[in-house]
Amino acid sequence: MSVIIKKVTSKDDLMKFIQFGIDLYKGNEYFVPPLIYDERATLNRSKNPAFDHCDATYFLAYRDGEIVGRIAVIINYKSNERWNQKHARFGFVDFIDDEDVVDSLFGAAESWARSRGMEKIHGPLGFTDLDHEGMLIEGFDRMGTMATIYNYPYYQKHMERMGYVKDKDWVEFLIQIPPEVPERFSRMGEIVKKRFGLTVKHLQRKQDVYPYAREMFILINNAYKDLYGYVELSDKQIDYYVDMYIPMIRLDFVTLVLRQNDNKLVGVGIGLPSMSDALRKAKGRFLPNGWYHLYKALKGNGHNGVLDLLMIAVDPEYQGKGVNALMFNEFIPAANKLGMTKAESNIELEDNSKVHSMWNGLEYEQHKRRRAFIKNI
Structure with missing residues (x-):
């Protein structure tokens, strides 16, 4: 079945968007889920004051009626002015291990950013530095924390396949x-x-x-x-x-x-x-x-x-x-x-x-x- 990309347009869609980021890791012993209440507030235009200087949209990928991926794309105009750039951010991204799903999701995000005059897209990043950021590339067998993202090892493979390259790394110490x-x-x-x-x-x-x-x-x-x-x-x-x-x-x-x-x-x-x-x-x-x-x-x-x-x-x-x-x-x-x-x-x-x-x-x-x-x- 082909992949269908749908924009999040309702509260029900937003709950599905958040819940998929939890359901995908069911049974994974290292994944630490966020609180749905906090995620909903962060992604809500009427609650998160970052929207005073940000624009964003969220996409869900469907196949055969089932959600198989999600991505948020954010333009932080204050950041672009501060750093003299035309960048969009992607974040809140999760997907099954499938090329068509990943390409469709990121294609929608890139197209949305391009239509608004952006020249590059980078992430995972949130609205602010206090949101979750950085795709895990080492340490998949270590327990996650409240403050960080956990993702499957295959994410990096898809990023590099699509032509994404390293912009910056973070490290963590025990x-x-x-x-x-x-x-x-x-x-x-x-x-x-x-x-x-x-x-x-x-x-x-x-x-x-x-x-x-x-x-x-x-x-x-x-x-x-x-x-x-x-x-x-x-x-x-x-x-x-x-x-x-x-x-x-x-x-x-x-x-x-x-x-x-x-x-x-x-x-x-x-x-x-x-x-x-x-x-x-x-x-x-x-x-x-x-x-x-x-x-x-x-x-x-x-x-x-x-x-x-x-x-x-x-x-x-x-x-x-x-x-x-x-x-x-x-x-x-x-x-x-x-x-x-x-x-x-x-x-x-x-x-x-x-x-x-x-x-x-x-x-x-x-x-x-x-x-x-x-x-x-």
Whole structure:
């Protein structure tokens, strides 16, 4: 049967689009499904403030009445202006191992982008750098994380067959959490605090986070502004992410580094007990029972002994000066208290040596790699 491509035009279509990205991996022991609620909000024009400067459309591939593939194509006009380019992005992409399906999906995406004056298409990327990005090309036998994409090994074969080439790679590290803070970090932390007049803010209640919440994302804008594909978050986007993420955090895995003389936030580290098992049990759904598995994981149970390092951001003025030691000095005792023995770095650009150097002095392995592909259209 021939492949039929249909544009997503209704709420029902959008649910099918999201659900296919979960159903395709049924029985896969490494896939971690997203929460359907979050996916729906991200893809919804009326809810996601990225649509203030983005356009997007979503396609489903059908064969014999069955969904066999999906793809989103996004134009981030703010990104194109920032980086002086005419690029479309593809993301939220999944497909069966079939050339006709893949060619039809990407053909529709490329045609849509071309009709709007775009010259290249790259991805997987989302609307912002906080969306899932990067196609997995190494580490298929490792458990996925809440913050990353999992895909089958055959995806890369199809990308290269269609003429897509490497644009940028990210790597991920699995770090052994030591039973106590290494002396190197303790010593470095004290030096950094004295030399630069820094202090670590200890938060006692969830409400104490909110006075710093917007400042965290402003710091992210400054710290990440020169990284591949990054686009500065708008005020509306910052409010959106504050509402989305702050309720989830655990205070013992939030480290705020402040400059003493003016209380300026110069570093932030956020971790979370691994949600992978909880999300697998929830199967993408918060109700009726998903909330219980997620709540249990957030409280520190069912984390598989793994800490997810979701974000580390340091003001450019202080990058490479040992501020990360202050974060590790907080994270390591908190992780040990919960019986965690490993930490997932999540994605880091392969050429970001400043970030990679953070793991010096710790036992670690680079266990995953993912790629952004690009093609002239």
